[in-house]
Amino acid sequence: MTTDDADRGDDLVDDGEDGSPADRTKEELRRTRERLGEGADKAVKGFDDNVVDLLAWLLDTETRARIYVYLRENPRSTSDEVADGTGLYPSTVREALAELHDEGTVSRGKREADGAGNNPYExxxxxxxxxxxxxxxxxxxxxxxxxxxxxxxxxxxAEGDDEPVQISVAGADGNGDGETDPSGDDADGENAADDGDTDR
Incomplete structure (x- = not known):
C-alpha cells in the first residue's frame, strides 16, 4: 500500500470531523483534479521539451529554438522582451536574432512609439x-x-541521378503553396513524368 493509498483510505474513514459523505466526496474530487492537473502539466512540459529539441535540430541550437518558440507565441517582441521571456542573456538574444534575421527565419521592423527616443526593433x-x-x-x-x-x-x-525522394510541405491550410519547384513537381508533389512506381 502506497502513501497515497493510505491517505485516500484515511480520507474515506469517517472520524466525525470531516463532515458529511458529500463533503468527503467533494474533497476526493478536488484531490483527483489536482493529481490530474499535475499529470497534464508534466505531459505539456514533455511535449514542449520535445518540440524545442526538434526545433534545435532545425535551427542549429536550443537557444535559437527557444527564441523562435517565444516569438511564435509573442509576435512583435523586442530583443529585451525575448530575453525576459526566455531567461536568456540579452546579448545572446541580440546575436541570435541578428543571425535568424539574416537567414530569413525572423522578420523585424521598428516599433512605433510616441515621443522622442530610440524605437527598438520588434x-x-x-x-x-x-x-x-x-x-x-x-x-x-x-x-x-x-x-x-x-x-x-x-x-x-552524379548528373542525371534519379530523384526517388521528393518531399512537399503543405501550409497550415493543408494545401501546398501552389508553386512549382525546380525539379518540375507541382504543388501536390507529383512529377509530370512520374513513372507511378511509388506513392509520394
Missing part, C-alpha cells in the same frame, strides 16, 4: 511550415544521394 518568426520548407531541399538532396550511392560508387556521374 521581431516576428516565420510560420513553422515555412521553416520546414527551408530545410526540405537539403534533406531531400541528402536522401537522394544515399539512394543513388550505388551509381556513384560505380563511377557514374
Amino acid at each position: 521581431y516576428e518568426a516565420i510560420a513553422p511550415s515555412e521553416l520546414v520548407r527551408g530545410v526540405v531541399g537539403d534533406v531531400q538532396a541528402e536522401l537522394n544521394a544515399v539512394f543513388n550511392l550505388d551509381r556513384r560508387l560505380g563511377g557514374e556521374s
Whole structure:
C-alpha cells in the first residue's frame, strides 16, 4: 500500500470531523483534479521539451529554438522582451536574432512609439511550415544521394541521378503553396513524368 493509498483510505474513514459523505466526496474530487492537473502539466512540459529539441535540430541550437518558440507565441517582441521571456542573456538574444534575421527565419521592423527616443526593433518568426520548407531541399538532396550511392560508387556521374525522394510541405491550410519547384513537381508533389512506381 502506497502513501497515497493510505491517505485516500484515511480520507474515506469517517472520524466525525470531516463532515458529511458529500463533503468527503467533494474533497476526493478536488484531490483527483489536482493529481490530474499535475499529470497534464508534466505531459505539456514533455511535449514542449520535445518540440524545442526538434526545433534545435532545425535551427542549429536550443537557444535559437527557444527564441523562435517565444516569438511564435509573442509576435512583435523586442530583443529585451525575448530575453525576459526566455531567461536568456540579452546579448545572446541580440546575436541570435541578428543571425535568424539574416537567414530569413525572423522578420523585424521598428516599433512605433510616441515621443522622442530610440524605437527598438520588434521581431516576428516565420510560420513553422515555412521553416520546414527551408530545410526540405537539403534533406531531400541528402536522401537522394544515399539512394543513388550505388551509381556513384560505380563511377557514374552524379548528373542525371534519379530523384526517388521528393518531399512537399503543405501550409497550415493543408494545401501546398501552389508553386512549382525546380525539379518540375507541382504543388501536390507529383512529377509530370512520374513513372507511378511509388506513392509520394
